[in-house]
Amino acid sequence: MKLYLKIWRQKDASTPGKIVDYTLDGVEGDMSFLEMLDILNEDLISKGEEPVEFDHDCREGICGTCSLQINGEPHGPDRLVTTCQLHMRKFNDGDTIVIEPFRAKAFPVIKDLIVDRSAFDRIQQAGGYISVNTSGNTIDANTIPINKYDADEAMDAATCIGCGACVAACKNASAMLFTSAKVSQFALLPQGQVEATERVQNMVRQMDLEGFGNCTNTGACEVECPKGISLTNIARMNREYLSATLKG
Amino acid sequence: MSLIKSSLARKYVMALSGLFLVTFLILHVTINLASVFSPDFFNEASHFMGYNPIVQFLMQPILIAGVIVHFVMGFVLEIQNNKARDIGYVKYNGGANAPWVSRNMIYSGLVILAFLGLHFYDFWIHEMAYKYVEANPVDPTRYYHETVEKFEPIWRTVLYVVSFVLLSLHLWHGFASSFQSMGANNKYTAGFKKFAKIFAVVVPLAFAFIAIYHHLNPITQ
Numbered sequence: 001m002k003l004y005l006k007i008w009r010q011k012d013a014s015t016p017g018k019i020v021d022y023t024l025d026g027v028e029g030d031m032s033f034l035e036m037l038d039i040l041n042e043d044l045i046s047k048g049e050e051p052v053e054f055d056h057d058c059r060e061g062i063c064g065t066c067s068l069q070i071n072g073e074p075h076g077p078d079r080l081v082t083t084c085q086l087h088m089r090k091f092n093d094g095d096t097i098v099i100e101p102f103r104a105k106a107f108p109v110i111k112d113l114i115v116d117r118s119a120f121d122r123i124q125q126a127g128g129y130i131s132v133n134t135s136g137n138t139i140d141a142n143t144i145p146i147n148k149y150d151a152d153e154a155m156d157a158a159t160c161i162g163c164g165a166c167v168a169a170c171k172n173a174s175a176m177l178f179t180s181a182k183v184s185q186f187a188l189l190p191q192g193q194v195e196a197t198e199r200v201q202n203m204v205r206q207m208d209l210e211g212f213g214n215c216t217n218t219g220a221c222e223v224e225c226p227k228g229i230s231l232t233n234i235a236r237m238n239r240e241y242l243s244a245t246l247k248g
Numbered sequence: 249m250s251l252i253k254s255s256l257a258r259k260y261v262m263a264l265s266g267l268f269l270v271t272f273l274i275l276h277v278t279i280n281l282a283s284v285f286s287p288d289f290f291n292e293a294s295h296f297m298g299y300n301p302i303v304q305f306l307m308q309p310i311l312i313a314g315v316i317v318h319f320v321m322g323f324v325l326e327i328q329n330n331k332a333r334d335i336g337y338v339k340y341n342g343g344a345n346a347p348w349v350s351r352n353m354i355y356s357g358l359v360i361l362a363f364l365g366l367h368f369y370d371f372w373i374h375e376m377a378y379k380y381v382e383a384n385p386v387d388p389t390r391y392y393h394e395t396v397e398k399f400e401p402i403w404r405t406v407l408y409v410v411s412f413v414l415l416s417l418h419l420w421h422g423f424a425s426s427f428q429s430m431g432a433n434n435k436y437t438a439g440f441k442k443f444a445k446i447f448a449v450v451v452p453l454a455f456a457f458i459a460i461y462h463h464l465n466p467i468t469q
Contacts, residue, residue, distance in 0.1 A: 072342075073344050103337055105332050171346070172333070204256055213328060214325050214328060215259060215429075216325070232433045234433075237256075
């Protein structure tokens, strides 16, 4: 198929960017979106032009590295997939595809379609961990009984790959879904109770410091999340935060 | 202190002030419906609300404060949210993942705020002038006539009805959302959301019915 691409090109963080038009022929429906961009880049390199920079790593939908706002939606029009798992059969011959970086003040553009998502790392570092002695006498996690429901909920929250689609989709560029998933995966388990009070407060504080917007419960994040992280996590974080703050 | 500064605290404030205003709507629509079905009861209830010192000097200031807190916090959140995405998308398909009402609460809220200005001018300022500026004698039977007369002009009736449509849209998202903001999301959530959506339709519909009814049934004598 033949596609008309409108791609955000930006030399570096301090240079203003712009949309550049490309026409790409010979795209197959079985190609992934990133393979389609690979072909475009091979074409650009053969012409002596600068290839389009974009993030990618595992290309299996599990690492959270790929991003891209495709036709106004993070990871494109498909549901529960990352950009690397989005296939070109979702598009038609002659389509125009607008490709932009995830937009948020807390996710500054580094180059072209690559954004700096280290704000998520700092939120995680602020409290997304448990203190466990790992010096040889670690207690097996399975020695503590955990009911199936809580274990499943915690596992569901832990499937968040931190790609940032929630922020990109949210009209307020809010990081509540990411932060709440990281809070939830510990809040539901006994191992997470020791630091529960500090965890939610510190992670929310860091989230605010990074400059993300406020959640207005539109639910866009849940719809666009490639891992199906639920809004129930945000409600849980709201409860945890209120409870932790009232405890002092 | 951390609670005051946090983004979650702002959510709590929006949710609690919104829930408070929802409870006021229940009282307001109940009394107003009486103007259709029982003018005498409407006069009694309005007189009580207008002259009871607890209502006038405690509940009324709390209500006004609730309105101010809700819309000021709404503006603060809107400004902060706009700052969080300093460079917008060339193409943003918001309709693909979130309903229009949830993405445009600021606009439905602004229409409701403008309506409140008209509503205060029509009834509250008139009431304050009647009682405290002109110092008119107490007349427990005047409220029904005053209310019906207000809806005689078609422009006012239309403005009120349009505002009630926007109120419905605002409540459609806001009412159910307030419980999510307060951390309530459990096995009762689906049922509660249904109730909130019914509420968001029925209450503004009742207000619109009252306005249209009085416009179509003017006091002729």
